[in-house]
Amino acid sequence: MSYNFKSIKAIPTSVDLTNIVLSQTQRKTPTVVHPGYNIQRIRQFYMRKVKFCAESIHERFAEILDSFPKMDDIHPFYADLINVIYDRDHYKIALGHIRTAINLVDNISKDYIRMMKHGDSLYRCKMLKRAALGRMVKVIKKLGPSLSFLEEVRKHLARMPSIDPYTRTLLITGFPNVGKSSFINQVTHANVDVQPYPFTTQSLYVGHTDYNTVRWQVIDSPGILDHPLDQRNTIEMQSITALAHLKACILFFIDISEQCGYSLDAQISLYNNIKALFAKKPVVIVFTKIDLKRFDELDPEAQEKLRRLVEENGVKCCEMSNKSGEGILKVKETACDLLLDYRLAEGSVKNVPSNILKKEEEFLKGFYVAMPKKQREDRPPVIPQEILNGEKPKLDRPTLKQYQESMGGAGVFNFPLQEHYKLEDPNWKYDVVPEIMDGMNVADFIDKDIEEKLIELEREEEMLLLGRPLEEMDEEEDPELIEAKEQITNKRALLKIAHKLKSKKTAFNRNIPLSEVTETLEKTGKNTQGVYERFKKERKPKPLSALYGEANDIDEEESDGGICDEAEEEERKHDRNERKLEKRLRSMSRSRSQGVKKELTENEKVIIILRFD
DSSP: OOOOOOOOOOOOOOHOOOOOOOHHHOOOOOOOOOOOHHHHHHHHHHHHHHHHHHHHHHHHHHHHHHHHHHHHTSSSHHHHHHHHHHOHHHHHHHHHHHHHHHHHHHHHHHHHHHTTTTSSSHHHHHHHHHHHHHHHHHHHHHHHHHHHHHHHHHHHHHHHHHHHHHSEEEEEESSSSSHHHHHHHHHOOOOOOOOOOSOOOOEEEEEEEEEEEEEEEEEEEEOSSSGGGGOOOOHHHHHHHHHHHHOOOEEEEEETTTSSSSSSHHHHHHHHHHHHTTSSSSSEEEOOTTTTTGGGGGGGHHHHHHHHHHHTTTEEEHHHTTTTTTTTHHHHHHHHHHHHHHHHHHOOOOOHHHHHHHHHHHHHHHHOOOOOOOOOOOOOOOOOOOHHHTOOOOSSSSOOHHHHHHHHHHTTTTOOOGOOOOOSSSGTTTTTTEETTTTTTTGSSSOTTTTHHHHHHHHHHHHHTTTTGGGGOOTOOHHHHHHHHHHHHHHHHHHHHHHHHHHHHHHHHHHHHHHHHHHHHHTTTOTTTTTHHHHHHHSSSOOOOHHHHOGGGGHHHHTTTEOOOOHHHHHHHHHHHHHHHHHHHHHHHHHHTTTOOOOOOOHHHHHHHHHHO
16 A cells, blocks of 8 residues: 555644634633523533633644554554654654643543532632633643644655555665666656756655556665665665665666766675665666766676676676666566566565466456557658649539538528438438438327327216216127226215215204204104204203303304204303403403503493492
């Protein structure tokens, strides 16, 4: 996997973090409290501010801890690279300060909230809140150096290239100014700065190239000098870290022209000193700058030293020149093939079995991407002889532009698009609906008698659903159709009867005088004896609350339902009038209490006097 450290957010200073937290606490919590509030409400007001401030600080610090890489969880290459650039112990101590600050803030919040629960006044709760926020701010202030250190680490991690430690990698190393950066610019799309002085490259650079339709990672490392490990600076230690941890094909560059400023013996000595770092890895020794001096032009003693170096270490060697481009492709192919064989023999760094990895490599190697061929220089353009002779081409028909001009010009004439339709019959081109299927257009599928058939179907549905007599139906109709019509007719009759019974039931729920009921029954020839006794027996007595209830209960009382006697009807009317009068008297008394005077009629005064007498 590749690590992307650019997603780490910027870390504010201790002063900025304090302003952010306090401002957020002020904006997102209530800001008004009065001494007249209940003491419990006052406590909750200040406890909420302390809790919110502590949670804000906790979230900020937790985000910092989660965003920075853990030294024990990342690849050893990145862990050692961070150790080289920024000391591992300082890095862990800074993160430890953040983790300790989280615990301190949480404990401060808990302690002061516990004390606020026993606060007996607004002033005491307010002072406890101020003390809690002050101690939290003091914790943030003490973290100033650690926050600044982590911000510097974040900036450097953001500039660090995204190197995948598990992919196919070619790692270039050697003395400064031997042609490493020029080579990576030649084989990849990287744009590494190249200058004629040493140590131009001061950090790792990554480029990508394709070979056998597979993406390869090429890393350019800073130059290394030949001195003990404890004397190497930070720039050199980045190369040492990459050589030690990345399972890649090592390209060790040797400038045989000695134009880099270092002798051939010094370059051979450097290889012997650092070869322990890339033990059991494929290595290719590259002789560079052959445009200035070739291997055959060297002294026999120098040639013998280089041959002995290659034979004793069992590595391959190549020659190349970045200026002329000679041998660059051969170096790339040799290194890629060597690394591919090494990965198949040793297995992947992902602990994939070698047989599965071999199938994967063979499968990827089997892909072939077709590339467009370059146009042959000896292929002349084909130009008609008429054009070469200066003659105009002869056409059997006028062009569309000529046809347009003859029909009135642009804006007056529109080109007939139907002319380009390719149909079986050319006469179909100008049909109103020219969409054709199997030699016919849409109009050919329309039934001419569709309207008459629809009218006939509607007539049959009316005969069946609207209860038409059977005599109106044709004599030759199907017996099943006749039976279905009879069933529908019977069903409709039953529905009508049920509707009538329902309407009668609703009518009897109203207050109908007993005399009207008996007259209706006598007209229909029914026996009316015992109707009054049965009515009195079945009728339920009314509760007293219905007789002396409020005005809004009158409607429920009137909808009691059933048949009533005429005398009883008069009595009920009298009771309703009395309740209405009582309601009016109550409203008048309320109005009088509000200063509103109301005149009573003579009849109302008499009724009031009689009622209270």
